[in-house]
Amino acid sequence: MTVVVFLYFAVGFLLLLFLALLAVSSLIEKRPRAVVVCALLIIVVELVWFGCYFWLEPPFYILLVFLVALTGFILLFFMPLGESRPLKIGDIIQKVDERDIIFAREEYQPGTEKYEKYYDLRPENKDIDDRMRRFPELLQPGGRFFDPVGSPQIDAVFDEIEKLTFEVDGEIAERRVEVKPDKITRQIKGMVLEQGATAVGVAKLNPMYVYSHVGRGPEPWGSPIVNSHRYAIMFALEMDYYQVETAPHLPITGESARQYLIGAEISIALAAYIRSLGYPAQAHIAGSNYQIMLPPVAQDAGLGELGRLGYLISPELGPRVRLGAVTTNLPLLTDKPITFGVQDFCEKCLKCADNCPSGAIPRGGRVNVRGVEKWPLTVEKCIHYWRHIGTDCGLCMKVCPFSHPPTLVHNIIRTGLRRSSFARAVSARGDDLFYGKKVSYERFSDME
Numbered sequence: 515m516t517v518v519v520f521l522y523f524a525v526g527f528l529l530l531l532f533l534a535l536l537a538v539s540s541l542i543e544k545r546p547r548a549v550v551v552c553a554l555l556i557i558v559v560e561l562v563w564f565g566c567y568f569w570l571e572p573p574f575y576i577l578l579v580f581l582v583a584l585t586g587f588i589l590l591f592f593m594p595l596g597e598s599r600p601l602k603i604g605d606i607i608q609k610v611d612e613r614d615i616i617f618a619r620e621e622y623q624p625g626t627e628k629y630e631k632y633y634d635l636r637p638e639n640k641d642i643d644d645r646m647r648r649f650p651e652l653l654q655p656g657g658r659f660f661d662p663v664g665s666p667q668i669d670a671v672f673d674e675i676e677k678l679t680f681e682v683d684g685e686i687a688e689r690r691v692e693v694k695p696d697k698i699t700r701q702i703k704g705m706v707l708e709q710g711a712t713a714v715g716v717a718k719l720n721p722m723y724v725y726s727h728v729g730r731g732p733e734p735w736g737s738p739i740v741n742s743h744r745y746a747i748m749f750a751l752e753m754d755y756y757q758v759e760t761a762p763h764l765p766i767t768g769e770s771a772r773q774y775l776i777g778a779e780i781s782i783a784l785a786a787y788i789r790s791l792g793y794p795a796q797a798h799i800a801g802s803n804y805q806i807m808l809p810p811v812a813q814d815a816g817l818g819e820l821g822r823l824g825y826l827i828s829p830e831l832g833p834r835v836r837l838g839a840v841t842t843n844l845p846l847l848t849d850k851p852i853t854f855g856v857q858d859f860c861e862k863c864l865k866c867a868d869n870c871p872s873g874a875i876p877r878g879g880r881v882n883v884r885g886v887e888k889w890p891l892t893v894e895k896c897i898h899y900w901r902h903i904g905t906d907c908g909l910c911m912k913v914c915p916f917s918h919p920p921t922l923v924h925n926i927i928r929t930g931l932r933r934s935s936f937a938r939a940v941s942a943r944g945d946d947l948f949y950g951k952k953v954s955y956e957r958f959s960d961m962e
């Protein structure tokens with residue numbers, strides 16, 4: 515066997531191996547369309563590549579042309595190419611008032627003092643919020659996907675989290691244990707990972723990411739939020755891939771609740787541990803007890819980048835994560851923000867915007883919001899849709915190409931995405947080819 519023939523067959527088998535790996539990855543992901551595309555490509559490659567060997571003599575020229583093209587493709591895919599700039603954060607000019615966030619506004623019931631006070635303060639939000647209130651609250655009867663057995667089960671988990679909001683802070687031990695920042699940072703991170711988090715980082719807490727006034731939770735509504743902690747310990751919990759795949763139906767909401775509960779338990783235990791060492795610490799948990807904006811602080815802690823869909827996108831799991839936080843004055847070593855091509859990829863991709871049933875995700879470029887250049891979500895549209903269907907939707911999380919599980923093939927592709935603008939352009943279109951540009955889900959005409 516000559517070297518040329520050997521090379522010819524080696525290249526053919528490597529191609530088949532890659533496609534077979536992609537097929538296996540798609541089988542693991544339970545994505546039939548991708549399996550079919552892989553099978554078709556395997557047939558085409560086998561026919562063309564090995565057919566050429568038997569029908570055309572000699573195969574040398576084909577091999578040469580193909581190898582040159584393949585080498586060029588691989589180089590373009592993996593070498594540093596094009597811009598991978600991080601999100602532009604300038605001087606943040608104004609804090610966010612928690613009373614304005616949509617989850618707080620959902621709680622203002624007509625006829626109550628809070629309702630009157632809030633819409634006196636922000637009359638511009640009244641009409642749109644009243645429209646939203648025409649639909650039932652999340653997981654309540656009347657939502658399109660309400661299940662009389664399944665929905666209350668998830669609601670019970672959220673109720674449980676609500677009870678934990680009274681345990682986020684507590685007594686600080688009188689005797690302070692002296693700690694070394696490097697050692698205690700390792701200790702804290704190890705504890706969080708042992709409890710089930712998939713990633714953990716530490717950020718210097720930017721005071722502009724602390725809400726200005728209480729909008730939810732046990733603290734008096736409208737009182738100024740005072741949090742002078744220097745650090746935020748941020749962690750991410752993986753949302754189960756198969757549960758996310760069920761979006762926009764009930765199981766994804768069950769998975770959100772499950773991860774929020776785990777996150778609450780981890781952060782409450784961590785904050786209690788830090789207080790036992792003699793340092794102030796507060797857990798920030800779902801169920802209306804966040805004092806800080808989690809996604810930008812998680813970005814500062816190096817857990818990921820903010821994407822077009824408004825969630826944090828982590829390097830390994832994409833937006834398929836829920837976040838937890840503890841703020842503290844315990845002396846810690848901080849992590850640095852990371853960039854891995856999300857901003858550039860989101861400019862090329864648009865898949866979440868194209869699949870969002872409510873039109874909440876913008877298709878255009880980033881705009882400056884209070885000093886941060888980002889894609890502004892129209893949260894009212896999103897929550898309007900949630901209340902209509904009775905779940906927390908999650909279609910954007912489901913379709914995002916970064917949400918694929920970290921199989922070998924996806925990890926190889928992610929390596930390219932981190933470095934090359936060419937890889938990002940090819941992968942955005944490749945994702946459409948293998949997984950489909952649009953997902954199918956029930957559309958309702960009675961949304962307004």
Ligand code: SF4
Pocket residue numbers: 869870871872873874875895896897899900906907908909910911
């Ligand atoms: S959760 Fe659903 S409605 Fe909300 S932004 Fe994502 S896709 Fe759109």
Ligand code: SF4
Pocket residue numbers: 821822823824859860861863864865866867910913914915916
């Ligand atoms: S779906 Fe595409 S555009 Fe949307 S966040 Fe994910 S990568 Fe960015």
